[in-house]
Amino acid sequence: MNASLPPALEARAAVGARLSSPSAARNRAVIAGALAGLLPPGARVLEIASGTGEHALACVAARPDLVWMPSDPDPAARASIDAWAREAGGAIAPALNLDVTQAGWAEGLTAGAVFCANMIHIAPWTAAQGLFAGAAGILAPGAQLHLYGPFLEGAATAPSNLDFDASLRARHPGWGVRALDDVDALAAACGFSRSARLEMPANNRLMSWRRSAS
Ligand SMILES: C[S@@+](CC[C@H](N)C(=O)[O-])C[C@H]1O[C@@H](n2cnc3c(N)ncnc32)[C@H](O)[C@@H]1O
Numbered sequence: 510m511n512a513s514l515p516p517a518l519e520a521r522a523a524v525g526a527r528l529s530s531p532s533a534a535r536n537r538a539v540i541a542g543a544l545a546g547l548l549p550p551g552a553r554v555l556e557i558a559s560g561t562g563e564h565a566l567a568c569v570a571a572r573p574d575l576v577w578m579p580s581d582p583d584p585a586a587r588a589s590i591d592a593w594a595r596e597a598g599g600a601i602a603p604a605l606n607l608d609v610t611q612a613g614w615a616e617g618l619t620a621g622a623v624f625c626a627n628m629i630h631i632a633p634w635t636a637a638q639g640l641f642a643g644a645a646g647i648l649a650p651g652a653q654l655h656l657y658g659p660f661l662e663g664a665a666t667a668p669s670n671l672d673f674d675a676s677l678r679a680r681h682p683g684w685g686v687r688a689l690d691d692v693d694a695l696a697a698a699c700g701f702s703r704s705a706r707l708e709m710p711a712n713n714r715l716m717s718w719r720r721s722a723s
Contacts, residue, residue: 518631521561528561528589532627536710537567540657543707543715544624545571547655552621553578555647557609557640558628562590562601568624569600578620580605610635615643623647626657629692630674633683637692641699641718650722653704654696657715661688667712689716 522529541564548554551574559565559579569577577600579590587604594601607614610633623644629637644654659670674686693703696718705717 523589526585526588526592528585530561530563533561533563536657536713537563539709540564540626540715541567541571543709544568544655547622547653547705547715547717548572548575549621549652550574552576553619555618555620555623556580557607557623557625558632559590559604560586560627562586562593562604564626565590565601566593566597569597573600575600577601578605580607582606582608609639609643611639614639615646618643618647620647621649621652623654624657625655628658629656630658630677630686631684634687637687637695641695641701645699645701645720648720650720653717653719654701655705655715655717656692657709658713659686660692660714660716661686663690670712692716693718 519531521531545568553576554568555578556565557580559581562579565577565579569575577597579594579601581587581590581604587606590601590604594603625640629640641654648654659667659673661670661674670686677684677686696703700721701718702721703716704719705715707715709715
C-alpha cells in the first residue's frame with residue numbers, strides 16, 4: 510500500500526493480486542441489491558475508493574446493463590480491482606487512480622452516477638469535500654451520488670457507530686463517522702439535495718443526493 514494512504518481497517522486475504530475483504534463479503538450482496546434499484550438503465554457508474562473491487566463485481570452481476578468505472582489511489586487496490594474485473598466480461602473498466610483530495614481529480618470524467626462506500630469516515634473531511642465538489646462537476650442535473658457506510662444521526666445514532674467513531678478518532682484525529690447533518694450541508698453547498706436514505710445491515714446506510722438543476 511502507498512505509505513501516504515491509511516491502512517485498511519481489516520485483514521484482507523490475497524490470492525495473487527485479488528484481495529478479499531471480510532466486510533465486503535458480508536455486505537456486497539445487499540449493497541448491489543439496493544443500488545440496483547437506484548441506478549439509471551445503462552448508466553456509467555464511477556466508483557470512488559473501490560478497495561478490493563468486490564463491490565464492483567457484485568454490482569455488475571446484479572445489473573449487467575451497467576458500465577462500472579472503479580477507482581482507488583492505492584496501487585494494490587487497483588491491481589485487485591483489475592484482477593476481479595476479469596470475471597465481469599468487460600463490464601468493469603480498468604481501475605482509475607483517483608484521489609478525491611487532489612485538486613482537479615474529476616476533470617474530464619463523466620458518469621451517470623457516482624458511488625463510494627466506506628471512505629469518508631476513514632479519510633480526512635477534505636476527502637468528503639473533494640468528493641462532493643468533484644461529483645458536482647461530473648454529474649448532470651438529476652443524477653445522484655450514493656454513499657454507503659455509517660453516519661451519526663443525532664439521538665438515533667446506533668451505539669455501535671458511536672463506538673466506531675471513537676475508535677476512528679483515536680487512530681487519526683481527522684477520521685471519524687460523519688454527522689449526516691454535516692454531509693447534508695456539504696451536499697447542499699455543492700448543489701445536491703438528499704434523495705434517499707436506506708437502512709442497511711449492521712447500522713450502515715445507503716444515502717443518496719441528487720444534483721440540482723444548475
Ligand atoms: C475502508 S476502504 C473501503 C473500500 C471499499 N469501498 C469497501 O467498502 O470495501 C477505504 C478505501 O478508501 C480509499 N481512499 C482513501 N483515501 C482516499 C482518497 N482521498 N480518495 C479516494 N480514495 C481514498 C483507500 O485506498 C481504500 O481503498
